[in-house]
Amino acid sequence: MAHYSAFNIRIILVLTLGSLTYGYAFSVITNTLGQPGFLSYFNLDNDASYANQIEGAINGIFSAGGTFGALTVGYMCDIHGRKVTMNTAAIISLVGGALQAGSVDIAMLLVARFITGWGIGMMVVLIPIFQAEISPPSSRGLLVGQHGAWIVAGYAIASWVGVGTFYSTNMSFQWRFPLALQCASPLALLCCSPWVPESPRWLLMQGRHAESWDIVSRLHVDAHDQPDSQKKLSYAQKEFHQMVKQVEMDTNAWAAGGGARQMFTKPSYRKRMWMGFFTQYSAQATGAMVVNNYIVNLYHGLGINGGLVLVLGALYVTVATGANFLASVLMDHVGRVRLLIIGLTGCMLSLSLECAMEARFEGTSDRVGNALGVFFVFTFIFFYAGGIDATSYVYCSEIFPTHIRSQGMAFSMIGTFLSTVVFLEAGPTALAKIKWNYYIMFIGLTAVDIAVMWYYFPENNRFIQTKGLSLEEINIRFSDEVAVHFSDADAERKGGDDVESSGTEPAEEAKADAEHLEHSILPSSQ
Structure with a gap:
């Protein structure tokens, strides 16, 4: 956690x-x-x-x-x-x-x-x-x-x-x-x-990835860091990966669906x-x-x-x-x-x-x-x-x-x-x-x-629960697509329901993509 x-x-x-x-x-x-x-x-x-x-x-x-x-x-x-x-x-x-x-x-x-x-x-x-x-x-x-x-x-x-x-x-x-x-x-x-x-998240919507990563990397402390943590993804990396993918998915869907009128249609x-x-x-x-x-x-x-x-x-x-x-x-x-x-x-x-x-x-x-x-x-x-x-x-x-x-x-x-x-x-x-x-x-x-x-308001175990889920993963509670799940959120979700998103990427693909994001972002933010 x-x-x-x-x-x-x-x-x-x-x-x-x-x-x-x-x-x-x-x-x-x-x-x-x-x-x-x-x-x-x-x-x-x-x-x-x-x-x-x-x-x-x-x-x-x-x-x-x-x-x-x-x-x-x-x-x-x-x-x-x-x-x-x-x-x-x-x-x-x-x-x-x-x-x-x-x-x-x-x-x-x-x-x-x-x-x-x-x-x-x-x-x-x-x-x-x-x-x-x-x-x-x-x-x-x-x-x-x-x-x-x-x-x-x-x-x-x-x-x-x-x-x-x-x-x-x-x-x-x-x-x-x-x-x-x-x-x-x-x-x-x-x-x-x-x-x-x-x-x-607003910076990501503006395409300013380097600034966004610089902030995300400072926001959280990973409680699971181990001596071999360089081989693992930190919480900040996983969250940033999820944020990037979700923004890309939502931006494309928003444009394809007709923009602001979707809020009520x-x-x-x-x-x-x-x-x-x-x-x-x-x-x-x-x-x-x-x-x-x-x-x-x-x-x-x-x-x-x-x-x-x-x-x-x-x-x-x-x-x-x-x-x-x-x-x-x-x-x-x-x-x-x-x-x-x-x-x-x-x-x-x-x-x-x-x-x-x-x-x-x-x-x-x-x-x-x-x-x-x-x-x-x-x-x-x-x-x-x-x-x-x-x-x-x-x-x-x-x-x-x-x-x-x-x-x-x-x-x-x-x-x-x-x-x-x-x-x-x-x-x-x-x-x-x-x-x-x-x-x-x-x-x-x-x-x-x-x-x-x-x-x-009921849905999924009586009430629409948002506790423990990232802002991006809350989409699943409303039957919307989630681009990426990462391990902590998955653990939380398995305790509450077994719903999976069709947009969930395999763990290895997510890890590789997040590492690519990290290497491409970090140099420009230093």
């Missing part, structure tokens, strides 16, 4: 600055909407109906920007590369954050929210793609799972900053500083980007597009973003007010951060789809019990009932973060072949942004008029989503 190298870890950690950018920018508005200085400055503390409309617009326009960003990044990734796209997203996020912090009226704030949404919409699509393309199969869940973990770490940082500024006597600093702080992570990402190489690609979109939509259909963004309203309904609301909100996302890290460790062992279903089920049950507490104890001073209400809020986020959050990003980043991965991930994330536009825009008004009954809709949607995922 191959292991990641220090070079690999360094890249992953730098990329998580993009995850942090998304998480902080997405969450910072939660506490901002509860800051007295913000409400007073924009005259939202006198007219509740007007305040609800503006709060909905602030969140809705952000998600609309995210949708635009996801559409932008899908093709930009393929044309200009992962690294240029990452830097562009960082600059847009930086501009949006600065404009938010300097907003002088609602119109400027809304424009700034759209720009920020645009930047983070690009970021949330790009980062897991980038991470997946540099991660070894055996640890891809752990490494790409850092995207979800650091997104929620951004939530936690934003919440604790909001707690601190709530007690400031400077009403302007109270809300402007947290908004300005969202510029820190994209700025840090820009500063650290020289340490990040381009994706080796070819059954196996169409299935992946649907699965990615549905995975991200179902994550939002749990009501997670509504609970997170309007958690202040929920606590008010339980009779909790003042600074304690902000402290509970910060603890909420702190628990989520730990649960995401747990998920990143588990998913390489449990599998992606099983973890998603466990998370969806836990969220549905927790939200049902939370609604029961709201229905029975809302507006009362019953400490036990209100304490249980808070407890079920925390069990909800534990299941969401521990089963759905990081897992959904990993799953959507790995089920698409390299030549449509960016478009597929972008289409998947549109499922997130379109859902949140609807759910968050309606949130303030719905919570004001029907209160906890709004969450019943999410309970029903999640029940349907569990059934759909259970019955329509």
